Every structure is written in C-alpha cells, then in structure tokens.
Amino acid sequence: MxxxxxxxxxxxxxxxxxxxxxxxxxxxxxxxxxxxxLASLQKKNKExxxxxxxxxxxxxxxxxxKRLTSIPQKQAAAAVGQNLLMGIYERLxxxxxxxVAQILLTSEDIQDRExxxxxxNTLLTLLNYKAIPIVNENxxxxxxxxxxxxxxxxxxxxxxxxxxxLLIILTDTKGLYTADPKxxxxxxxxxxxxxxxxxxxxxxxxxxxxxxxxxMVTKLRAAKISRSSGVAMVIADGRMKNVIKRILAxxxxxxxxxxxxxxxxxxxxxxxxxALKGKIRVDEGAEEAISKRGKSxxxxxxxxxxxxxxxxxxxxxxxxxxxxxxxxxxSYSSSxxxxxxxxxxxxxxxxxGYKDYDEVIHxxxxxxx
Numbered sequence: 269m270x271x272x273x274x275x276x277x278x279x280x281x282x283x284x285x286x287x288x289x290x291x292x293x294x295x296x297x298x299x300x301x302x303x304x305x306l307a308s309l310q311k312k313n314k315e316x317x318x319x320x321x322x323x324x325x326x327x328x329x330x331x332x333x334k335r336l337t338s339i340p341q342k343q344a345a346a347a348v349g350q351n352l353l354m355g356i357y358e359r360l361x362x363x364x365x366x367x368v369a370q371i372l373l374t375s376e377d378i379q380d381r382e383x384x385x386x387x388x389n390t391l392l393t394l395l396n397y398k399a400i401p402i403v404n405e406n407x408x409x410x411x412x413x414x415x416x417x418x419x420x421x422x423x424x425x426x427x428x429x430x431x432x433x434l435l436i437i438l439t440d441t442k443g444l445y446t447a448d449p450k451x452x453x454x455x456x457x458x459x460x461x462x463x464x465x466x467x468x469x470x471x472x473x474x475x476x477x478x479x480x481x482x483x484m485v486t487k488l489r490a491a492k493i494s495r496s497s498g499v500a501m502v503i504a505d506g507r508m509k510n511v512i513k514r515i516l517a518x519x520x521x522x523x524x525x526x527x528x529x530x531x532x533x534x535x536x537x538x539x540x541x542x543a544l545k546g547k548i549r550v551d552e553g554a555e556e557a558i559s560k561r562g563k564s565x566x567x568x569x570x571x572x573x574x575x576x577x578x579x580x581x582x583x584x585x586x587x588x589x590x591x592x593x594x595x596x597x598x599s600y601s602s603s604x605x606x607x608x609x610x611x612x613x614x615x616x617x618x619x620x621g622y623k624d625y626d627e628v629i630h631x632x633x634x635x636x637x
Contacts, residue, residue: 272518273500276433278315278395279516280499281306282423286440287506288322292329294352298506300360302438305512306400307364315395317430319403319423320357323349350404357402367399372406378425378541388429395430424490428497428536435494436515437487438506443523444484446471462526464492466591491525493540496637498530531635539595539635542582546575546602547592548628555587558594559636564627565596567616570609577602585629594636596629 287298306316324342327349328334336342354370361368371391377383394401403426405419420437427435444458461468469488487503494501504511504522515521531539550558554569565585577583578601585594598605605628608616617623 271515271520271524273434273516274518276314276516278317278430278432278434279309280317280319280423280427280430280432280435281512282319282419282435282437283321283506284419284437284439285321285325287438288320289325289329292325292333294322294326294329294356296356299356302506302512303357303360303364305510307361307366309512309516310366310398310400317391317395317401317403317426317432318357319419319426320353321404321419323353323404325349326352353404354402361400367397369394369399369401371401371403373403373422374406375543378429378537379543381537381541384429384537384541391426391430418486420486420490421493424493424497424499424501425540427499427501428493428540431497431530432499434516435490435499435501436512437490437501437503438511439487439503440505440507442505443503444487458523459520460524460526461491464488464495464525492637495525495528496531496539497536498527500527501525535635538582538597538633539637542595542597544584544595545577545581546573547584547586548573548598548605549586549588549590552588555593558585558631558634562631564631565629565634566613566626567605567608567611567628568613570605570628573602573605573609575602583629585634592637594634596635597633598629599625599633600628 281302283302288295306318310316324336324345327345327347328336330348330352331345333341333345336345350372354368358368371387373387377387391401403422405422423435423437426432442457444461446456446458471484491501502515502522502524504515508514508521511521548565548570549572550565550569551571554565557563557569558565571588575583577598579599581598583596583598584592585596586592600608604620608619608628611619613626616626
C-alpha cells in the first residue's frame with residue numbers, strides 16, 4: 269500500500285506514558301513537540317483528536333509517591349495528574365492558537381449504546397467547533413470492571429467511534445518486531461501488516477516486544493479494532509523529529525496496519541463496544557454458515573455454553589478449537605441456550621414452553637471478526 273495520508277482529514281493520535289513522563293515527571297519538551305505538530309495540522313484544516321496517557325505517572329510526581337500500593341492511591345494520583353496534564357496541554361495549545369477540550373471515558377461509556385452515541389456526538393461536535401478533544405481513561409473513578417486497561421485500546425475505540433481516517437500510536441520504539449530487539453539477535457522489523465494472524469498473536473504474547481505498559485499485545489488489540497473499523501493504523505517512534513507530519517506525508521515510518529472494509533456503526537459497537545459476558549462454542553457447520561454464508565446462529569449448531577449471561581448480553585462465538593471468530597448479542601439467556609443447544613428450531617417452544625425467536629443470535633446482531 270502506498271503510504272499517502274495527505275488526504276486524511278480526521279486523525280487520532282495516541283501518546284504513551286513512556287514518551288510523556290520521565291521518573292514520574294511530565295516530559296515538557298516531548299509534550300511541546302507533539303503539540304507543535306498537532307497544532308500545525310489543525311491549521312491545515314485537519315481534525316485532530318489526542319488520546320494521552322501520563323496522568324497517573326505525573327500525579328505520582330505531584331504527590332511525591334515512589335510507588336502505588338492501592339486503588340485509592342492510584343485514583344488519587346490520577347486526579348492530581350490529570351489536572352497537571354491538562355493544564356500543560358491547554359497552555360501549550362493556547363500558545364499556538366488552539367482550543368482544547370477534556371474528555372474522560374470509562375468502558376461503560378462504550379458498552380452502553382446510548383452513552384456510546386452521546387460520546388460520539390460530543391467528539392464530533394467539538395471537531396466541528398475546531399476544538400482538539402484530549403481523551404484519557406477516567407482513572408479517578410474507574411475500577412477493573414469498567415476499565416479499558418490501556419490507552420491503545422481506548423485510542424482505537426475512539427478512532428472507530430468517530431470514523432477516523434488514520435490512527436497513529438506513538439511509542440518509544442520504531443514499531444513492531446518479530447521479537448524484542450534488545451533481547452534477541454536476528455529479529456526482523458515488521459513494516460506492514462495486512463492480516464493479524466495467529467502466528468503474529470503468539471509472537472505478541474512474548475515479553476517486551478514493545479516497551480511501555482501497553483506492549484505488543486495491546487497494540488495488536490488496537491489494530492484489530494482499527495482495521496475492522498476501516499481505519500489505517502501506524503505505530504511509530506514518537507521521539508523522531510516531526511514524526512506525525514512525516515507519516516502523513518507518506519514517509520515509510522513505523523508499522524502500518526492496513527484497514528479492512530469499514531463495518532457499519534452498530535456492527536462496530538457490537539464487535540468492540542459491548543462487554544462480553546460469555547462464550548458460545550459452535551460446530552463446524554455453524555461456523556461455516558455464519559462466517560461464509562452470513563447466516564444467523566441457530567441452536568442446532570451450538571456445542572457448549574460458557575459463562576452466565578442474560579438476553580441482550582454480548583458473547584464471544586468460538587469454533588471447535590476454541591478460537592474466537594465472531595461476536596454477537598444473544599436473544600436467549602445462557603440457561604435457556606443450554607436447554608435448546610443442539611436442537612432444531614422447531615423444538616424450542618416444546619423445550620422452553622415459549623419461543624420468542626428462531627435464532628439464538630440473529631445475523632443483524634452478529635459480527636465476523
């Protein structure tokens with residue numbers, strides 16, 4: 269693919285903690301370099317969204333904490349650090365004549381369809397007013413159940429939500445390698461990825477392929493979301509001079525993940541916004557019918573149900589080997605599916621005493637990954 273992003277209009281840029289902080293202090297020089305590039309792009313009528321890390325690390329510095337031992341401590345550091353972080357961003361962007369807006373999100377804001385749409389509308393309205401939204405996870409209130417866990421995933425969800433043209437993830441290394449370049453010899457740099465294969469995912473599970481809290485696993489997770497949303501994604505070294513401008517100009521920097529055909533908005537939400545409450549294992553015939561012929565999931569093709577879930581919950585659909593290939597929203601609960609799995613549709617009413625739907629998951633509520 270020719271790397272020509274000059275016509276990219278809506279761009280999401282994610283900056284990691286490894287770039288923004290040094291010894292629990294904000295790296296003001298790095299922040300200024302990033303702001304200079306983003307402000308310059310906005311003046312060229314680009315729509316910019318910045319997803320930033322660094323709140324907790326900078327809050328630790330503000331509170332003189334060397335380590336965090338509890339969730340309340342972490343949330344207190346986030347509260348102090350987010351204020352410090354936004355204050356500096358606002359001052360730097362203001363010097364360049366740019367207006368910024370703070371957006372703090374938890375995964376609940378993505379999982380709930382109404383909140384998802386509200387957040388999307390807010391972001392698009394801010395862009396319409398020529399403001400630069402600065403997005404971070406709301407670590408001050410988030411607990412494990414409602415956390416994204418990393419800003420790589422958050423940035424991809426934001427890029428998907430606003431139908432961005434390009435997502436750039438800036439880190440402290442060149443991009444993806446076949447192994448950690450600091451630990452092994454003979455490694456290979458990966459300049460372009462057209463498909464996220466099981467081999468690539470196995471490689472990602474190794475230690476230290478990308479430094480920072482995210483690592484390669486979270487970068488690949490972000491790439492899956494981005495690609496399925498029709499958004500090109502580049503991972504690059506944020507320390508390189510004018511790296512964002514150079515990527516947009518077509519210079520072959522970092523690792524490019526090629527986009528797939530863009531899913532419709534609701535399908536993107538089902539694929540990456542809905543919290544997964546369980547798994548449904550299907551046989552080979554059901555897998556083929558769903559993935560190759562666009563069919564709904566019927567009870568006859570179900571082998572096993574894992575987890576407890578209710579009507580309207582999101583589930584992962586896995587094949588006979590346990591590999592996930594689709595996601596969907598169920599029309600029956602886990603206990604109901606356990607009773608009707610392996611049975612023909614015509615027998616649902618006899619088994620349950622009622623039949624609200626023929627399908628366990630209708631094709632309109634199914635997404636192939």
